[in-house]
Amino acid sequence: MRKLTYFIACSIDGFIGDPSGDAQAMYPFVDEEFLAFLKEEYPETISTPGRRAMGLDHLPNRKYDTVVQGRVSYDIAMEMGVTSPYAHMREYVASRTLGESPDPNVTVVSEDLLGTVRALKAEEGNGLGIYLCGGSALAGELIDEIDELVIKTYPIVLGSGMPMFGSGFAVAEFSLGEVRTFKNGAVVRTYDRKR
Numbered sequence: 001m002r003k004l005t006y007f008i009a010c011s012i013d014g015f016i017g018d019p020s021g022d023a024q025a026m027y028p029f030v031d032e033e034f035l036a037f038l039k040e041e042y043p044e045t046i047s048t049p050g051r052r053a054m055g056l057d058h059l060p061n062r063k064y065d066t067v068v069q070g071r072v073s074y075d076i077a078m079e080m081g082v083t084s085p086y087a088h089m090r091e092y093v094a095s096r097t098l099g100e101s102p103d104p105n106v107t108v109v110s111e112d113l114l115g116t117v118r119a120l121k122a123e124e125g126n127g128l129g130i131y132l133c134g135g136s137a138l139a140g141e142l143i144d145e146i147d148e149l150v151i152k153t154y155p156i157v158l159g160s161g162m163p164m165f166g167s168g169f170a171v172a173e174f175s176l177g178e179v180r181t182f183k184n185g186a187v188v189r190t191y192d193r194k195r
């Protein structure tokens with residue numbers, strides 16, 4: 001079995017972006033110390049263009065070898081002409097409208113998203129898990145399958161915005177694991193799902 005981990009950046013009040021989903025207000029907190037943490041522990045969560053720009057293409061995957069993202073999140077890369085934003089992993093993009101995959105490394109999941117994710121989770125473990133990249137709608141669809149949360153909270157309040165989960169109300173309990181704090185006020189918390 002492999003774990004499905006929602007690894008996500010959010011504000012103190014739990015939003016992953018402004019009301020349209022734009023997360024640029026969080027970018028300044030990825031400073032030298034925070035980037036060093038990402039490079040050391042989660043290098044695969046840095047996108048391919050980011051890795052190339054910073055000369056990090058050689059860094060091995062530490063936690064995940066597969067990424068799942070929603071079409072709206074994928075569009076951000078597509079708009080920059082990038083068809084494989086996480087080329088160092090297997091990429092799955094959920095979409096009923098995208099049609100044929102624009103890239104050989106990207107599998108478009110148009111039907112049975114839940115079944116596809118369950119099949120990925122059921123694969124034999126190799127120590128690496130599945131990175132649920134977002135956004136809100138996709139995380140809401142997959143909320144019951146999430147085994148772990150890694151929440152990067154930046155010290156900003158947005159007041160309103162895109163919630164971490166686009167789902168209905170239901171209480172799901174998690175137990176707190178590692179907590180990491182940074183000089184700039186960012187906090188990274190890891191939670192395991194209580195089943």
Ligand SMILES: NC(=O)c1ccc[n+]([C@@H]2O[C@H](COP(=O)([O-])OP(=O)(O)OC[C@H]3O[C@@H](n4cnc5c(N)ncnc54)[C@H](OP(=O)(O)O)[C@@H]3O)[C@@H](O)[C@H]2O)c1
Pocket residue numbers: 007008009010015016017020021022023069070071072073074076094095096097098109110111112113114133134135136137138139141162166
């Ligand atoms: N703060 C962060 O760390 C972070 C991380 C990631 C994303 N974001 C933000 O999140 C925003 C996007 O989130 P979002 O909620 O609008 O969209 P999203 O979750 O990225 O994508 C939603 C799309 O996924 C597809 N989809 C969802 N459920 C599906 C299913 N069961 N089967 C097949 N396809 C399915 C649909 O695509 P079709 O319409 O093509 O059918 C749907 O429109 C972006 O603005 C981005 O900036 C923030």
